[in-house]
Amino acid sequence: MLYNFMWSSLTCLFAYSFEREVTEKWVDKFPILYAAGQKRKYFSYTIFWKWVILAWFHGITTYVGVTLGFRGAVDLAGRTE
Numbered sequence: 001m002l003y004n005f006m007w008s009s010l011t012c013l014f015a016y017s018f019e020r021e022v023t024e025k026w027v028d029k030f031p032i033l034y035a036a037g038q039k040r041k042y043f044s045y046t047i048f049w050k051w052v053i054l055a056w057f058h059g060i061t062t063y064v065g066v067t068l069g070f071r072g073a074v075d076l077a078g079r080t081e
Helices: 002-017 024-029 031-038 045-069
Strands: none
Touching (some): 024 031
């Protein structure tokens, strides 16, 4: 449980502790903060569907790989040979 806490929860809490709101003062000073969003660099319909297709591909590949990999390892009674 300590391993999960250290690598899952603690790292998120550490990153979130440094996160803060961007006020209007910062937006006026640093307009570059929103340039990537305005150019749709990180999120668009194309990028969204690319990730959906990749997720389906990885899911199907994993399912087929495990199914074919364990074929014959367990008989119908649930015993290993």
